[in-house]
Amino acid sequence: MIRNFIYKVIYDKVKPRKQHNDLTIKEKSLLAGVAGSVAAIASNPFELVMIRQIHEGTLSVHNRQGYSSLLIGM
Secondary structure, eight states: OHHHHHHHHHHHHHGGGSSSSSOOHHHHHHHHHHHHHHHHHHHHHHHHHHHHHHHHTTSOGGGOOOOOSHHHHO
16 A cells, blocks of 8 residues: 555656656656555564564463554564
């Protein structure tokens, strides 16, 4: 969702400056790479916490860390 939003925002800003109606495949690829990189950097901490919370469910009760919120999980 983040990646698609970033791609659309950048695409809308770049497209009107072009004389023709669409971007080339190279321009679209570069845009997709930038949008994907930014989305990965933004969502990685949340995925880390999710994995930690999932893994905690497999541990015995005395080995659990007690991740009750996003900030504690980081």
